[in-house]
Amino acid sequence: MKKIAVFTSGGDSPGMNACIRAVVRTAIYNQVEVVGIMQGYKGMIEGGENFQPLTSRSVGNIIQRGGTILKSSRSKEFMTPEGRKKAHENLKANGIEGIVCIGGNGTFTGAEIFYNEFGIPSIGAPGTIDNDLYGTDLTIGFDTAINTAVQAIDKIRDTADSHGRAFFIELMGRDAGFISLAATIAGGAEIVMLPEIKEDHHKVVEFFKSRSESKKSFSIIIVAEGNYEGGASAISQMLNKEIPGFESRVVVLGHIQRGGSPTAYDRVLASKLGYGAVNALLAGEKNKMAGLINNKICLTPFIDAIQQKKSLNGDLLTMIDIFNT
Ligand code: F6P
Numbered sequence: 001m002k003k004i005a006v007f008t009s010g011g012d013s014p015g016m017n018a019c020i021r022a023v024v025r026t027a028i029y030n031q032v033e034v035v036g037i038m039q040g041y042k043g044m045i046e047g048g049e050n051f052q053p054l055t056s057r058s059v060g061n062i063i064q065r066g067g068t069i070l071k072s073s074r075s076k077e078f079m080t081p082e083g084r085k086k087a088h089e090n091l092k093a094n095g096i097e098g099i100v101c102i103g104g105n106g107t108f109t110g111a112e113i114f115y116n117e118f119g120i121p122s123i124g125a126p127g128t129i130d131n132d133l134y135g136t137d138l139t140i141g142f143d144t145a146i147n148t149a150v151q152a153i154d155k156i157r158d159t160a161d162s163h164g165r166a167f168f169i170e171l172m173g174r175d176a177g178f179i180s181l182a183a184t185i186a187g188g189a190e191i192v193m194l195p196e197i198k199e200d201h202h203k204v205v206e207f208f209k210s211r212s213e214s215k216k217s218f219s220i221i222i223v224a225e226g227n228y229e230g231g232a233s234a235i236s237q238m239l240n241k242e243i244p245g246f247e248s249r250v251v252v253l254g255h256i257q258r259g260g261s262p263t264a265y266d267r268v269l270a271s272k273l274g275y276g277a278v279n280a281l282l283a284g285e286k287n288k289m290a291g292l293i294n295n296k297i298c299l300t301p302f303i304d305a306i307q308q309k310k311s312l313n314g315d316l317l318t319m320i321d322i323f324n325t
């Protein structure tokens with residue numbers, strides 16, 4: 001393999017740049033040329049200036065930067081055969097023989113379909129704040145996102161304490177509650193509501209009804225974006241209806257969780273997985289995600305990374321109940 005491409009796709013995550021840097025420098029070390037594709041699959045379809053040759057210098061001074069220098073997108077067109085045909089023509093015209101794709105579920109699904117149609121091998125690196133990919137203990141960006149969330153919770157805690165208020169804080173995670181679960185433990189919140197656990201708002205109602213006995217003056221409740229009864233606003237409204245005179249405040253943290261300089265942990269993880277992805281591609285592997293399991297770089301077929309469900313750590317849920325006294 002003499003020339004590979006790298007791109008980022010789907011929701012960006014802090015550490016993607018550190019991963020791009022690792023991919024480019026590992027490839028160049030192995031005498032392989034690298035092309036960066038701007039805007040993910042969208043840029044692959046549009047071609048032209050979206051295909052940018054990358055050198056070691058092009059990825060200098062980016063390890064500390066959030067976002068992605070290659071930009072990102074969620075491409076609907078790549079889901080169509082016509083879109084993928086155009087993408088293939090552009091890859092061929094640029095002499096690309098292999099791909100490192102940095103992203104999540106949608107990114108790897110696209111790469112798998114693309115290989116089956118056109119035979120261009122891909123290796124993925126898991127870049128998403130959600131940490132919802134099977135085959136890696138942590139995804140690139142998750143650690144930074146939970147640190148951002150915890151900093152916000154700490155600040156909200158100050159004002160919650162001053163006013164003796166209840167706060168519902170909504171954290172990202174459409175389908176997965178990993179961010180909310182970790183932030184609940186680290187932020188010392190009392191209850192967490194997750195997409196994976198069909199626990200309705202009555203648990204929170206009971207909690208507030210018995211709160212006077214526990215002598216708590218303020219409360220922090222974390223609600224994951226994909227909670228099945230709705231987000232933080234919906235839950236707070238349900239409580240307003242069920243508990244007369246109940247007063248609370250809602251904070252939706254949103255995309256703040258996606259930005260910012262990656263933590264040292266995310267930089268190291270991203271570097272290992274970028275390095276691992278290129279080595280796997282050059283060793284002839286394909287359609288697999290490079291992940292970190294028990295601190296070792298491991299390859300998991302895309303199909304498993306996408307379809308298998310990574311389970312929540314049940315111990316953390318038990319701990320939240322125990323600590324919530
Ligand atoms: O996949 C990461 C994520 O941040 C999810 O937690 C969230 O549901 C989604 O992306 C938001 O996507 P967008 O930025 O396209 O609105």
